[in-house]
Amino acid sequence: MKTVAVIFGGRSAEHDVSIITAHIPIIDSLIASGQYDVWPVYITKDGAWYCDKQMNELSFFQEEGWEAKIARMQKVRLSFDKGLTIEWPGFFDKHIKVDVAFPAMHGTYGEDGSLMGVLRMAGVPFIGCDLAASAVAMDKVLTKQILEAEKIPVVPYVWFTRDGWMEDAEIYRKRIQHELKYPLFVKPVHLGSSIGISKVRDEKELENAIEVALHYDDKVLVENGITDLIELTLPIMGNDELRCAHIERPLNKTGFFDFQDKYLSGAGKKGGEGANNAYSEIPAGIGDEETQKVKELGMKTFKTIGLAGIARIDFLLDSKRHHLYVNEINTLPGSLYHHNWKKAGVSNMDLVLGLVKLAEERFAAMKDTTFAFKSDILTKIGGAKRAS
């Protein structure tokens, strides 16, 4: 039986969301399949790593005092000797060799490529996008810049860093006035789950929104709001051969699809459908032509950024002028957007086991790539031995 380590939690604003994603549907489906020995690897908000099978139950994280319970557990460490091994140091040294890692961390240190870097170093197959694609997708500005270069339409934007704003705020204010048109959206560049995002209608609101965004991130994006807007999102899975779920249209009541809509509006629904299930139209009723356009653009974006395994592409559709823009990429959709996949005919187990298979295929393909070669550079380089 193969061992899968599901890694979740972490030093991120989306720490709690990650716990949900890890359990629904990932751990639930892996255990239900009976095909894997599942080890939950939980990273606390301050970065400590723990691994205990008690944490395979979501209820563990819902009980009073769970954090104190974890603090009493023994921390684990990782070893990269011929793969990834989780170790419990001590007199009776215990260790588990990991066959596949399933990152279930949203946001910083997880979804941004940091974790993927660790797993690459360990040489263990892991689910989802690789380091470079994750890092790009995490940076909304970098994503837009790459997409623009590949002639994929994006909404006009202005960006700056915290230092840049402190030093040249006036220049950016002017650029925003000239290049963009109210209403605008102000976003922290690296955060997901719509945290720190504001919709602004005038300059006064803009100042406050930038202050809020800079509180969460050191890089801020200001972009045009779209009139006659239809927000759309499309989950896609695959490596070379891609499969799209349904195009989903969030039917939020607030100005935009915020954290509350994404993770709490459907809460309490049987089966942990969670997410925005209650406020979504699946599939979005945008007509066959627009549907086709969204899917084609989604798949092109997936390939352009070099995504793998699973991702969710968000779009903005100007419904009157029929202008379609790629807005953001999410390399680990909350709860893998399993509610959408189910409606598209992919069960939770098919989704999760399918992702494991994709990870193994990608890893096998990578093995054929040569990363090192033999050279005599060391013998030829000059330099004498230090005198003892």
Next chain:
Amino acid sequence: MIKNLWTRYHPNYVRALIYMLQANEYYPFEYMAWYHRTSDFFNIEKRKHLVYTTKAILLTAFAWTSFVWSFVTSAYVAYQTGLPGIIAAIVGFIIAPFIVPYTLFLLIVVLNWLQIPIEAYIIAKAKRRLRAHKAIKIGIAGSFGKTTMREILKTVLSEDKHVASPGGSHNTPLAIARFIESLSGNEEVLVFEFGEYYPGDIKKLCKFVEPDWGVVTGINEAHLERFGTLERATGTIFELVDYLKSKSGSFSKGSFSREVLVYINSEGTVRSRDDKSYIFYGQNGTEVWRVKSASTNIEGTTIHFSHFDKDVETHSRLLGLHNVGPLSAAADIASRLGLTDEQIQKGIEKTKPFDHRMQPRTDGGVIWIDDSYNGNPDGAAAAIEFLKTLKGHRRFYVTPGLVEMGSRKEEIHKEMGRKLAEAGIEKVILIKDSVTPFIEEGLKEADYKGEVIWYDFGPTAFNALPKMTVSGDVILIQNDWPDQYF
């Protein structure tokens, strides 16, 4: 055996023994057969749990007493033979768990023997009451389909008659006697299901109930392990026919006068097909209730009958074309009892799936068909045939296989596999036991294109199913695997 030795010394050991006696309906030899083939007594209650009835409590008390007694006496014997006290106590402790199962066996044999005159008294009393009852008595025998036939008859005939029948699986003499005690005396039709475990069982029930009409639903390998051969099973089930033929001619019940009738399922094993006294029924209906067309889907079964010169279109909520035969027989019996075509039509419309027999329910858009009480080859074939008719659904077939198939278990399960492959079932979920590997072999033989998924236990598979399925999928649960067969 050696590896699991410790399980005999676990406090739950006694509970496991009592549970298995209960699961085997206190049949001592079946219990002993289970005991001899079992080595791990720790995880026995996989599917069900011990119910603490008075009998179970008394047996538990007896078992613990005999445990202590075995321990003390064996220790005493060891001591007397010269072993030091502490070693004698250890010897007693080691031996005790091997003695208790046999003391329980002996107790059950004695109890069953003591029960004979009590049961005989209860049955004789019920027999007198039943003989005085004016109702027409219909007896149903067969390896499979008895409960379905009983329920169909009860539902259809109730359109015009006051019908009663023992509920659940109450088909033993004692259970029937208890049912007779509950009768009001106003019933017009009584429907009895005759259970057969050993040769002579049906004959005994016939002498007790004295049925006027009989229905033989079909014969197959169900309980073959107990009967040994299909011929013996056939002989036992046809004891009903022998009885009815022995009293052939006509009988009168109040104003109702009729000849003795024997309905036989023409699709099953029949002792002599050219016997003119039989009324055959099957997917073509009966001689007077001819089926012109029939179709089935997830909503139920539609049958277009031709009754003499009249067309009667009926719809039942029962799933599968295998119900056409029993529904035709019920229509035939009903019309002989004086029900109009309209009443029969209404009666058939009221028939619906019975508990755990092709019983559908929808959960989150997934259609579950519970056929867990259906553990015979014909029933399984009918269920697969029904799945085959469903188009546009992804179909999951979940089974631990069939029990008590005797020497034919390999062929029967391979045939199930072949049928599943031919039906193009997308996912076959098998529970690991002694027979399911044969299903897999059958699937391979028929070049199965779908996916086979294995689980160690049924409950684990059931819990996993919601995570495997999406709206529109159909899951059929075929048979249950009682703990005594693990």
